[in-house]
Amino acid sequence: MRVLSRDAIPPQPISINDLPAGNNIEVRQGDKVVLYCKAVGSKPPTQLIWYKNENELFDEDAEMSFDEDKHRRYTTTSSITLYPRVDDNGAIYSCEARHPTLERYLRCSVAINVLHAPGIPQIEGYIEGDVVTSGDTLTLACITRGGNPPPQLIWKRGNVQVDATYTVRGHVTTNIHTFRVDATDNNGVYRCEASSNEIEEPIAASVKLSVHFPPSNVKLVGPLQAKRGETITLTCSTEVSNPPSQITWVVDGSRVVGGESVTNRMADGWVTASNLTITLTRQDPDTKVFTCYAENPPVRKKTYRTHKLTVTSDPPQPPTILGYEEGTPLRVGQLRTFNCVALGGNPPATLKWYRGDREINTPTVKTGSGVSSELVIQVEPSDNGMMYKCEANNTATKIPLVAFIKILVYCEYL
Helix, strand or coil, X not given: CCCCCCCCECCCCCEECCECCCCEEEEECCCCEEEEEEEEXXXXXXXXXXXXXXXXXXXXXXXXXXXXXXXXXXXXXXEEEECCCHHHCCCEEEEEEECCCCCCCEEEEEEEEEEECCCCCEEECCCECEEEECCCEEEXXXXXXXXXXXXXXXXXXXXXXXXXXXXXXXXXXXEEEEEECCHHHCCCEEEEEEECCCCCCCEEEEEECEEEECCCCEEEECCCEXXXXXXXXXXXXXXXXXXXXXXXXXXXXXXXCCCCCEEEEECCEEXXXXXXXXXXXXXXXXXXXEEEEEEECCCCEEEEEEEEEEEECCCCCCCEEECCCCCCEEECCCEEEEEEEEECCCCCXXXXXXXXXXXXXXXXXXXXXXXXXXXXXXXXXXXXXXXXXXXXXXXXXXXXXXXXXXXXXXXXXX
């Protein structure tokens, strides 16, 4: 049974650092913070006990002082000095007041919020030096542990932000970036940056990708036509690829051995070129088809380009005009058909009709081993002595081959 002095007085409600109960106290990792607890107006003096997470601290951890006023009432002050570490974040410090007048001890608590920088980010999903292939789907995970407040975690490709969607679970912050790899990612640097008010500059980790990719295009350059007996050269070159492409040639459906390939190193891959030189013979078809294939074995994809060459030979034979025997008079108003024929020629000749110096549009028709063009006229008086000319021309002729007739018109006078 407790025996109380008649003049015993309980303390007023206590507080820590004059804060309402349940408040947080923010402090940076390693900084000094002093917690003080006051019990005011008691008689006799109040005993103050400190707890950390419900564990009582030793008396020597605290500094205690007592002040007596003119009414012989006491103010008891107790303080503890802390240098919080990361693992102290969230710790609950409580001050408990014990006094003979109290049936239940008074208690006040605060939480310690320890501000600290995040850990260095770690990247999972790719190890530098590994090889991925264009078209693959790659998932990179950036993970950082710690940090209060939690850091902002972003992905950058070069200097361009590509993903700022991060999640926080407990003390772990994660940003998962999934993307489809393409040729531009070869030697590309993906950088994960963690930023926070607790650090002046972002802390980062990065990886450089190695990507295998085929050339996006193949160029095949050569003449569009050539004569039999001529020697021609075609050049096949690739866009950038990694690793270097292998070039093969197919001519008229059969694989042939081309010239030596030359490979040049570029900033983001390799460019390969190959020359094919052949001499055209009488046995070659009128149209030769050349195909250049660029193969990239690690990617298992072929890129190709096709080129057609027209093989020309001798010019056509001089044209012949059929349908009129020179010197034969024609009657005015009579319909007459003249036919211009040119045999041979590769490519076939193009025929043109002229009345004097004026060209007359007529179609050229391929017939057997040559071509022909038909001209139909209605004889007029002005046709008397008129020269009708047919020209035959192809890429093998330097000047047109010509046939002509001079018309004689019989005029009747009433």
